[in-house]
Amino acid sequence: MERQLAENKNKICSPQGDEHLISLPEFLKRFETEENGLSEQEAAQRLRECGPNVLEEAGKESIIKRYVRQFRNFFAVLLTVGAILSFVGEYLDPGQGNLYIGVALVGVVVLNGTFTFVQEYQAAKTMESFRQLLPPHAKVFRGGKVREVLASELVVGDVVLLEEGDKVPADGRLIETKSLKVDNSTLTGESEPQLRSLECTHSNLLECRNVVFSGTLVQSGNGKAVIFGTGPNTQMGSLATLTEQTLSVDTPIRKELNHFIKIISAIAIFLGITFFLLAFFLQNIFLASLIFAIGIIVANVPEGLLPTVTLALSLASRRMASRNALIKQLESVETLGSTTVICTDKTGTLTQNRMAVNSLIAGFETLEPEKPFIPQEGSAGQDAEESPKKGLAEKDTDSGAKGVPVTGNPMWNPDKIPPVFIRVAGLCNNAKIYDSPPGYTGDPTEGALLVFANSFVDINKLQSEYPRQEEFPFDSLTRRMEVVCRTPEGKLEVYLKGAPEVVVEMCGLVMESGGVRKLDEAGQKELLDRHLGLAEKGERIIALAFRQAEGEKEYTGDFIFLGFIGIVDPPRPEARDAIAKCHAAGIKVVMITGDHPVTAESIARDVGLAVSGKPEIITGDELKSLSRTELASRLKNPSIVFARTSPVQKLKIVQLFQAEGEIVTMTGDGVNDAPAIKNADMGVAMGSGTDVAREAADMVLLDDNFATIVNAVEEGRTVFDNIKKFIAYILTSNIPEILPFIAFVLLSIPLPMTVQLILAIDLGTDILPAITLGVEKGEGDIMKRPPRPRHEKLLTPQVLLTSYGVKGPIEAAAGFFCYFAVLLDGGWGFGEQLAHTNPLYMQAITAFFSAVIICQIANVFVSRTRFQSVFSMGLFSNRMVLLGIASELLILAIIIWNPFANLIFNTAPIDLRYMLLAVPFAVLLFGVDELRKYLLRKNVNWAARYFKW
Numbered sequence: 001m002e003r004q005l006a007e008n009k010n011k012i013c014s015p016q017g018d019e020h021l022i023s024l025p026e027f028l029k030r031f032e033t034e035e036n037g038l039s040e041q042e043a044a045q046r047l048r049e050c051g052p053n054v055l056e057e058a059g060k061e062s063i064i065k066r067y068v069r070q071f072r073n074f075f076a077v078l079l080t081v082g083a084i085l086s087f088v089g090e091y092l093d094p095g096q097g098n099l100y101i102g103v104a105l106v107g108v109v110v111l112n113g114t115f116t117f118v119q120e121y122q123a124a125k126t127m128e129s130f131r132q133l134l135p136p137h138a139k140v141f142r143g144g145k146v147r148e149v150l151a152s153e154l155v156v157g158d159v160v161l162l163e164e165g166d167k168v169p170a171d172g173r174l175i176e177t178k179s180l181k182v183d184n185s186t187l188t189g190e191s192e193p194q195l196r197s198l199e200c201t202h203s204n205l206l207e208c209r210n211v212v213f214s215g216t217l218v219q220s221g222n223g224k225a226v227i228f229g230t231g232p233n234t235q236m237g238s239l240a241t242l243t244e245q246t247l248s249v250d251t252p253i254r255k256e257l258n259h260f261i262k263i264i265s266a267i268a269i270f271l272g273i274t275f276f277l278l279a280f281f282l283q284n285i286f287l288a289s290l291i292f293a294i295g296i297i298v299a300n301v302p303e304g305l306l307p308t309v310t311l312a313l314s315l316a317s318r319r320m321a322s323r324n325a326l327i328k329q330l331e332s333v334e335t336l337g338s339t340t341v342i343c344t345d346k347t348g349t350l351t352q353n354r355m356a357v358n359s360l361i362a363g364f365e366t367l368e369p370e371k372p373f374i375p376q377e378g379s380a381g382q383d384a385e386e387s388p389k390k391g392l393a394e395k396d397t398d399s400g401a402k403g404v405p406v407t408g409n410p411m412w413n414p415d416k417i418p419p420v421f422i423r424v425a426g427l428c429n430n431a432k433i434y435d436s437p438p439g440y441t442g443d444p445t446e447g448a449l450l451v452f453a454n455s456f457v458d459i460n461k462l463q464s465e466y467p468r469q470e471e472f473p474f475d476s477l478t479r480r481m482e483v484v485c486r487t488p489e490g491k492l493e494v495y496l497k498g499a500p501e502v503v504v505e506m507c508g509l510v511m512e513s514g515g516v517r518k519l520d521e522a523g524q525k526e527l528l529d530r531h532l533g534l535a536e537k538g539e540r541i542i543a544l545a546f547r548q549a550e551g552e553k554e555y556t557g558d559f560i561f562l563g564f565i566g567i568v569d570p571p572r573p574e575a576r577d578a579i580a581k582c583h584a585a586g587i588k589v590v591m592i593t594g595d596h597p598v599t600a601e602s603i604a605r606d607v608g609l610a611v612s613g614k615p616e617i618i619t620g621d622e623l624k625s626l627s628r629t630e631l632a633s634r635l636k637n638p639s640i641v642f643a644r645t646s647p648v649q650k651l652k653i654v655q656l657f658q659a660e661g662e663i664v665t666m667t668g669d670g671v672n673d674a675p676a677i678k679n680a681d682m683g684v685a686m687g688s689g690t691d692v693a694r695e696a697a698d699m700v701l702l703d704d705n706f707a708t709i710v711n712a713v714e715e716g717r718t719v720f721d722n723i724k725k726f727i728a729y730i731l732t733s734n735i736p737e738i739l740p741f742i743a744f745v746l747l748s749i750p751l752p753m754t755v756q757l758i759l760a761i762d763l764g765t766d767i768l769p770a771i772t773l774g775v776e777k778g779e780g781d782i783m784k785r786p787p788r789p790r791h792e793k794l795l796t797p798q799v800l801l802t803s804y805g806v807k808g809p810i811e812a813a814a815g816f817f818c819y820f821a822v823l824l825d826g827g828w829g830f831g832e833q834l835a836h837t838n839p840l841y842m843q844a845i846t847a848f849f850s851a852v853i854i855c856q857i858a859n860v861f862v863s864r865t866r867f868q869s870v871f872s873m874g875l876f877s878n879r880m881v882l883l884g885i886a887s888e889l890l891i892l893a894i895i896i897w898n899p900f901a902n903l904i905f906n907t908a909p910i911d912l913r914y915m916l917l918a919v920p921f922a923v924l925l926f927g928v929d930e931l932r933k934y935l936l937r938k939n940v941n942w943a944a945r946y947f948k949w
Contacts, residue, residue: 027226101755359566466486575706858925
């Protein structure tokens with residue numbers, strides 16, 4: 001019995017996928033309901049069994065658990081262990097400064113963990129945006145009466161009332177409809193509102209007109225629907241689940257930072273344990289050996305790295321926001337720089353989304369315009385000044401553009417265009433035109449047709465004289481739209497528009513010079529050849545036809561072909577240069593469009609997408625039928641265009657490129673794009689797109705402009721360069737921080753550098769100069785290099801050799817030179833031990849510390865470039881560097897001459913001449929690194945092998 005009850009529950013709660021195919025009586029029987037709805041008791045029972053109509057996030061963690069989880073990474077554990085050891089040292093031997101060390105290390109751990117937590121918390125908002133698509137309330141029939149309930153309380157079997165302006169609360173099958181039109185664009189990407197019916201019109205659930213889907217919008221009319229899917233069992237729910245289950249890809253910079261942390265931490269632990277044991281066995285003092293181990297670990301771990309990286313990425317994201325690119329995930333800034341493939345929309349991204357009629361063919365005759373079309377600001381598409389703000393600040397209820405301004409000047413001689421041609425363009429159309437100011441609302445293609453018709457006749461008057469009686473709307477299967485209108489004489493006419501190959505095949509007659517003649521197969525072929533001529537110019541071609549109706553509901557007889565209308569969407573002027581910049585940078589640009597392959601190829605040529613010869617054209621049908629091996633071969637082409645591609649195929653395109661080892665940036669604007677956007681290495685949403693797309697994306701284009709992506713790529717490459725620069729900068733000081741401890745054990749000299757002074761460098765003097773490297777502009781060749789290989793690391797042997805093998809030893813030599821100069825001038829002899837409170841010892845370690853700071857000043861200058869001479873950038877062009885140097889000198893002065901700082905760091909004032917002894921070493925460091933870069937620019941093989949980082 002329990003098993004049967006469970007089966008019945010599963011049958012009712014979960015759709016089986018054929019709800020649109022079975023008869024209505026069978027449907028009602030399956031879900032144990034009727035047209036008057038459920039009783040309150042039955043609804044309450046089903047709510048308990050099936051659960052609420054909400055989209056829940058699986059495996060949701062509490063905020064506290066998420067936050068605590070951030071402290072499990074290796075870097076956090078290592079620094080925590082260092083802090084604990086410092087507190088132990090303070091307990092065993094108070095007053096040695098270990099307390100300050102422990103507090104500082106804990107602060108670094110908390111800061112780094114908080115940063116990571118904030119990033120994850122932002123990603124969790126994606127699911128919330130899906131929930132917002134569900135309306136808070138719904139009108140439902142319970143016991144034959146209409147009442148309003150929370151949308152979350154709807155259950156399978158409920159009968160809901162749908163009216164104009166409502167959002168559909170769950171998936172349902174229609175049982176009553178009156179001119180009901182639903183905007184499915186948030187789910188399917190179809191911009192045209194879809195007319196609903198009671199009949200099954202397609203085997204595919206999403207294409208069938210007898211169902212409605214949760215989260216979609218009722219554009220007009222009204223109806224009743226029986227709910228068969230709620231919450232996660234809806235089409236929107238399955239899409240939300242797909243997006244949630246689609247793993248967010250770790251950014252390349254996050255992978256590199258993790259690798260860097262592991263390497264540096266391994267070095268720190270190895271040296272710490274090794275020299276702890278060495279110190280213990282040589283000196284047999286546990287506490288001193290413990291403090292020594294802490295010093296080694298602290299000296300090796302760049303505590304300021306992650307905060308510095310975070311601040312550098314934040315600064316970069318601000319610069320990108322000023323260039324109309326809003327970065328949501330800071331680490332994604334760098335991902336753009338490593339992008340190898342950009343998959344981009346055509347309309348509005350590569351083109352201006354300012355559609356206008358550009359070509360006409362009436363019958364077989366090509367009509368020349370009296371005035372050629374010249375794209376104007378605001379002539380079609382979104383207003384350029386408002387589009388960035390509008391995309392984020394307000395959400396249209398229209399499926400297409402909203403409030404699009406137009407220029408209403410006619411471009412053709414009206415005497416050469418048959419009146420019925422104008423009627424079809426204006427009446428087989430669902431856009432709406434208004435007069436003050438001139439503009440339209442609706443789909444941009446239909447808007448262009450409406451503006452064209454309105455330039456010859458008053459479109460509002462035409463619509464009133466020819467009232468619409470019935471509509472057969474456009475869909476992706478039929479690729480045509482038909483309307484039936486009543487003429488002023490009381491007759492019926494059927495107006496047809498659609499894809500040329502579809503419309504021409506439906507026509508048995510053609511109108512020429514006011515007359516009508518038979519259209520044979522040869523004539524049809526000639527017409528299709530003419531249409532290809534327009535498509536080759538990059539125009540979107542719409543074919544028009546009509547026929548007389550013989551009587552009410554009798555629309556028989558051949559259609560009469562009227563002609564073609566070519567609609568142009570001019571390329572963005574900056575698109576060609578932007579794509580050329582991508583090609584120079586070794587980035588493949590892939591265009592994805594629903595247009596005809598010929599049109600798509602023409603646009604690809606216009607914007608410079610065809611690198612050499614003809615671009616590789618892959619249609620949506622081919623994408624379905626080709627094997628993975630065949631696709632992989634075709635994806636190697638330097639220029640690729642996906643034509644006649646459905647929006648839902650974007651995820652497959654992303655995964656295909658990723659399977660080939662590419663780092664993919666994907667653009668999109670709809671709910672159906674969200675899985676592809678999230679799965680891509682870098683997801684980019686249009687500012688004018690849906691909330692879901694924007695939430696799933698890493699970056700939002702405020703101006704929907706491809707050139708903005710390219711600007712962001714340049715910024716991302718610069719960020720990676722700059723991160724490498726300040727890694728090389730901060731690693732250099734590790735050597736003068738480590739060697740004093742080694743010399744202390746092996747040479748039995750007073751410890752030349754204390755742990756407090758090491759932290760003063762890592763968390764004090766190095767921070768601001770490192771950040772200033774993060775605001776450096778890109779070197780001159782930044783967009784002429786190929787994308788960095790996926791395997792390229794932030795920390796490479798070349799970086800370690802440059803920092804640890806060249807610049808670091810120079811700084812250490814400067815430190816020891818100044819240190820011994822103070823000691824020897826003070827009468828110290830080798831083998832003599834000095835107490836840590838001895839003034840001579842305090843002055844000596846101050847001199848060592850000062851020498852490191854002075855050499856780091858030279859280091860920050862040469863670290864401003866990786867390959868170019870720093871003089872080519874302008875030695876003082878980055879004023880932030882000067883500010884960073886000023887901060888170093890200020891901290892140095894405080895540590896040397898401030899009595900309270902002397903107490904904390906165990907330092908003492910020294911004579912200025914001891915500090916100046918480090919200057920020649922700083923000059924040497926500067927010269928050696930400039931020589932390294934010179935040899936790299938000259939392509940010297942051994943230099944490139946050992947010192948190119």
